[in-house]
Amino acid sequence: MLRENVRDLKVVGEVKNCEYSKILKLEDGRIAKIISPFVLMLYMRAGASLERKIMEADSIVGLDELYRPTSALYSNGMITGYTMLENKGINYNRYDELRTLRDRTDLYKYASIHSQLESIVKRGHHQRNKIVFPDLATCDNIYLDKNDNVSLIDYDGLQVGSNISLSYSTNLGDDSNYYNSKYRRGNLFTEEIDKTSLMMLFFLDVFNVNLKVIGTRNPVDGKIITLKDFFDIMEFRDERIIKKVEKVLSSTEDGEYLEDDLFRLADQYRLEAYPVSPRRCIKKLVRK
Known part of the structure; x- marks a missing residue:
């Protein structure tokens, strides 16, 4: 799984912004999903790992209908979201x-x-x-x-x-x-x-x-x-x-x-x- 820093993303527009996440359109056509600090805190409280879930997307086979992560996003060394291809329709x-x-x-x-x-x-x-x-x-x-x-x-x-x-x-x-x-x-x-x-x-x-x-x-x-x-x-x-x-x-x-x-x-x-x-x-x- 590719790892990228949020500050290196070339953002061309905002698709959605809510209390749980922010969805951004990138210059290369991908979509970036930035998870809110509130949700990241819930993962920590549950003893769960969003980073591990994102990394395990690479193990999925034969499920092309699912828009899975193409890279993991980090800010100050901490997981903060992921990118994916833009969905159609x-x-x-x-x-x-x-x-x-x-x-x-x-x-x-x-x-x-x-x-x-x-x-x-x-x-x-x-x-x-x-x-x-x-x-x-x-x-x-x-x-x-x-x-x-x-x-x-x-x-x-x-x-x-x-x-x-x-x-x-x-x-x-x-x-x-x-x-x-x-x-x-x-x-x-x-x-x-x-x-x-x-x-x-x-x-x-x-x-x-x-x-x-x-x-x-x-x-x-x-x-x-x-x-x-x-x-x-x-x-x-x-x-x-x-x-x-x-x-x-x-x-x-x-x-x-x-x-x-x-x-x-x-x-x-x-x-x-x-x-x-x-x-x-x-x-x-x-x-x-």
């Missing part, structure tokens, strides 16, 4: 709003995108230093190019081998949901969190509904929303996928990937959309 949070209504009902496109995501996650799990993606379900770190090819950014947010992640999405609801034995072993997340994130993403992206409402109180009648209630409201009747959702949300059973069910759904159903605002629509599966 748009992040998944903006994907639907930039598409036509017809495209937003194309189940085959969604199947292709989610099949790619499942493939990336599976290959991550099979790395010598297993990669887990705790922040996957936020969508901000998922990018799609003009041909709907998927890539992932935010390498420092990953769990790589024994190198912990300080990030995770909030799609499971309360923080305590991330600290049960299904999703966590000591300081490390398990593969199960990725299976749940993928299922959450599928329902958010395709149907604009969030599985995390299951088990919460209905604001209208105050009753607990069950799995059956959730799918009855959606008029969703595909039993194979319902069973997989049940296993993913179970506290005891291992989750499953959607795999071939992604394209089977597209073969057997069409998706109808009913706009309720310029950026949102209600979607419904109809058997062909």
Whole structure:
């Protein structure tokens, strides 16, 4: 892994600046991510090493969709971030709003995108230093190019081998949901969190509904929303996928990937959309 001093970088612009990091565009076309002192302090408190995580990016094979570090950045001899190639396309949070209504009902496109995501996650799990993606379900770190090819950014947010992640999405609801034995072993997340994130993403992206409402109180009648209630409201009747959702949300059973069910759904159903605002629509599966 190449080592560079921050002061030697030729910066041509600022892409993003938040409390956790600063993203800079470099003259040579790369992107530099400068981690905030606050996050570096969290690594120190956890007894973790951001430097080791960055260095172990060189061990990753067969995962070209992941924008990994191309160099480690230092300031006054201390690790402070890394560089990577510039990502192409748009992040998944903006994907639907930039598409036509017809495209937003194309189940085959969604199947292709989610099949790619499942493939990336599976290959991550099979790395010598297993990669887990705790922040996957936020969508901000998922990018799609003009041909709907998927890539992932935010390498420092990953769990790589024994190198912990300080990030995770909030799609499971309360923080305590991330600290049960299904999703966590000591300081490390398990593969199960990725299976749940993928299922959450599928329902958010395709149907604009969030599985995390299951088990919460209905604001209208105050009753607990069950799995059956959730799918009855959606008029969703595909039993194979319902069973997989049940296993993913179970506290005891291992989750499953959607795999071939992604394209089977597209073969057997069409998706109808009913706009309720310029950026949102209600979607419904109809058997062909």
